[in-house]
Amino acid sequence: MEFTTRPVIMGTNGMVSSTHYLATEGGLMALKRGGNVVDAGATMWFSLTVLKPYLAGVAGEVPILVYWADEGRVLAVNGQGPAPAAATMDWFKDNGYRLIPEDGFLPAVVPGAFDAWLTLLDEYGSMSLEEVLDPAIKLAEEGFPVYPSLKRALTRNAERFKREWPTSAEVYLPGGKVSEVGSLIKNPDWARTFKKVAEAERRERRWGRSAGIDAARDYFYRGLIAETIVDFMQTFKCRDVYGQEHHGLLTLEDFAGYRARIEEPITSNYRGFDVYKCDTWCQGAVLLQQLNLLEGFDLASMGHNTVEYLHTYVECAKLAFADRERYYADPDFVDVPLGRLLSKEYATDRRGLVDPDHASLEMRPGGVAPYRLRKSEEGDWFEGDTVHLEAVDGSGNMLSATPSGAWIRTSPLIPGLGFCMGTRGQMFHLDPNHVERLEPGKKPSTTLTPSLVMRDDKPYMVFGTPGGDNQDQWTLQFFLNHVDFGMNVQLALDQPTVHTRHVSGSFWPHAAYPGRVYVEPRIPGEVVEGMERRDHEIVVSRPWSHGRCLAIRYDPETGVMFGGASPRTCEAYAIGW
Numbered sequence: 001m002e003f004t005t006r007p008v009i010m011g012t013n014g015m016v017s018s019t020h021y022l023a024t025e026g027g028l029m030a031l032k033r034g035g036n037v038v039d040a041g042a043t044m045w046f047s048l049t050v051l052k053p054y055l056a057g058v059a060g061e062v063p064i065l066v067y068w069a070d071e072g073r074v075l076a077v078n079g080q081g082p083a084p085a086a087a088t089m090d091w092f093k094d095n096g097y098r099l100i101p102e103d104g105f106l107p108a109v110v111p112g113a114f115d116a117w118l119t120l121l122d123e124y125g126s127m128s129l130e131e132v133l134d135p136a137i138k139l140a141e142e143g144f145p146v147y148p149s150l151k152r153a154l155t156r157n158a159e160r161f162k163r164e165w166p167t168s169a170e171v172y173l174p175g176g177k178v179s180e181v182g183s184l185i186k187n188p189d190w191a192r193t194f195k196k197v198a199e200a201e202r203r204e205r206r207w208g209r210s211a212g213i214d215a216a217r218d219y220f221y222r223g224l225i226a227e228t229i230v231d232f233m234q235t236f237k238c239r240d241v242y243g244q245e246h247h248g249l250l251t252l253e254d255f256a257g258y259r260a261r262i263e264e265p266i267t268s269n270y271r272g273f274d275v276y277k278c279d280t281w282c283q284g285a286v287l288l289q290q291l292n293l294l295e296g297f298d299l300a301s302m303g304h305n306t307v308e309y310l311h312t313y314v315e316c317a318k319l320a321f322a323d324r325e326r327y328y329a330d331p332d333f334v335d336v337p338l339g340r341l342l343s344k345e346y347a348t349d350r351r352g353l354v355d356p357d358h359a360s361l362e363m364r365p366g367g368v369a370p371y372r373l374r375k376s377e378e379g380d381w382f383e384g385d386t387v388h389l390e391a392v393d394g395s396g397n398m399l400s401a402t403p404s405g406a407w408i409r410t411s412p413l414i415p416g417l418g419f420c421m422g423t424r425g426q427m428f429h430l431d432p433n434h435v436e437r438l439e440p441g442k443k444p445s446t447t448l449t450p451s452l453v454m455r456d457d458k459p460y461m462v463f464g465t466p467g468g469d470n471q472d473q474w475t476l477q478f479f480l481n482h483v484d485f486g487m488n489v490q491l492a493l494d495q496p497t498v499h500t501r502h503v504s505g506s507f508w509p510h511a512a513y514p515g516r517v518y519v520e521p522r523i524p525g526e527v528v529e530g531m532e533r534r535d536h537e538i539v540v541s542r543p544w545s546h547g548r549c550l551a552i553r554y555d556p557e558t559g560v561m562f563g564g565a566s567p568r569t570c571e572a573y574a575i576g577w
Contacts, residue, residue, distance in 0.1 A: 011576030026135035046136035060405025079116025102508035104240030105248035107425035143184030165412035190418030292347035307530030326365035400450035400462035463551035489564035496522035
């Protein structure tokens with residue numbers, strides 16, 4: 001048996017995983033108290049917004065996929081908030097912007113994740129919101145140990161906190177300095193805020209579960225929290241990456257008009273596995289397009305992580321991501337031709353564009369002439385990252401979610417609330433001809449993309465990772481490791497990966513690096529040389545730096561669950577019993 005960095009975690013009653021072990025433990029306790037995957041998922045999400053504030057916050061966004069056994073149904077939750085009514089291309093251009101900045105108040109959209117979890121809890125949860133919130137409130141109130149990744153994030157942002165954002169410095173630089181690994185960090189304002197949310201729910205719960213959740217929703221979107229956010233954004237000018245200082249564009253009306261929604265997922269079949277993703281308000285369809293392309297190749301005969309395999313993989317990724325850049329956007333605003341993009345016939349036509357001997361340096365979306373992207377001159381930048389969580393319970397329900405946004409590095413903490421606003425609006429473009437052009441009320445197409453798999457109409461697997469534009473590259477390699485190369489969950493997660501930055505990035509400044517491929521150093525040197533001979537520009541990444549992929553495999557015949565977590569960054573864990 002091959003070595004794995006961690007054991008495959010097995011259980012029969014329940015399994016949870018997340019990108020921080022303390023959040024995972026909270027999810028497990030929710031299941032052990034009789035909760036289901038929705039209760040466990042929401043518990044982990046609230047905890048992660050406290051534990052990983054540089055990667056996710058309660059004012060961020062989330063796509064969620066759920067298989068609900070009683071209904072025999074896969075459903076998606078759209079937890080992406082829209083742009084404010086005042087956010088127009090003319091406003092940005094009149095104020096001298098070529099691109100929407102990555103930080104400050106101007107990229108803020110309506111927080112979507114909070115209502116997404118409330119909507120799911122109302123429809124499918126069994127625990128009260130107060131119970132779900134309790135572990136996160138304790139973490140914020142009593143503190144949790146600083147870990148190396150958090151210390152590095154705080155160190156990167158310490159000077160800005162001190163110079164510009166005193167509310168952030170007060171919480172994250174106690175005594176005016178970055179805390180050492182192992183010392184406790186607390187967020188008392190966050191704890192007080194969500195104790196009040198829990199109180200609002202508890203007061204009205206006597207009228208029924210939905211009444212309590214509605215009260216919490218109103219407190220956030222129509223009450224004190226929304227009022228505090230809008231007041232701060234209208235009285236404090238926040239500087240952005242361009243050196244400009246502005247108030248925010250969000251209004252109370254923007255908050256009050258928002259509701260998350262449950263909707264149908266999109267899907268495609270790969271070698272007998274039905275893979276489900278969220279719609280084109282995220283990038284999920286790109287993984288399905290990659291699968292359709294790769295299905296026409298005998299990957300197993302190529303050999304795992306050989307030159308032939310990785311070249312084929314990268315070239316198919318370029319084709320799928322070119323379509324993402326050309327066609328994907330909020331389906332409420334854009335008629336995305338998914339029927340064509342996800343058809344097997346379309347994949348067959350596109351597959352012929354893969355040259356087995358040479359890397360393409362062009363953008364080749366379907367239906368338009370190929371074109372070249374200019375290599376970015378912006379240099380390196382810090383791409384936003386995120387968290388991920390999954391749960392499977394004893395009833396065979398499955399949940400996968402990739403929450404993100406409201407990072408403490410891009411926006412100051414709101415006084416009295418203990419969290420900051422998101423900056424997802426940076427995904428929009430100010431080009432009126434771009435499918436992702438900014439429009440009031442439109443949802444930016446996030447990179448967030450959980451995955452859920454069924455086989456023979458039965459639950460099979462959930463998986464996902466943080467990682468911006470790279471998410472559907474790293475997770476796809478995990479899935480292929482399992483399906484095409486027969487690896488168990490943990491072994492598949494441990495394998496070195498590659499990703500391309502050939503297409504324009506989703507985050508500011510939307511940089512592109514035609515032909516560039518990043519590889520983890522465990523990819524053999526002769527494979528790297530073979531890729532270079534095929535015209536790929538190879539960049540060797542830091543060891544063990546590609547993502548933090550998580551997965552739970554479920555066997556409906558035996559009820560056994562198999563959980564795994566990538567060892568990258570050393571914080572993600574799967575636990576079951």
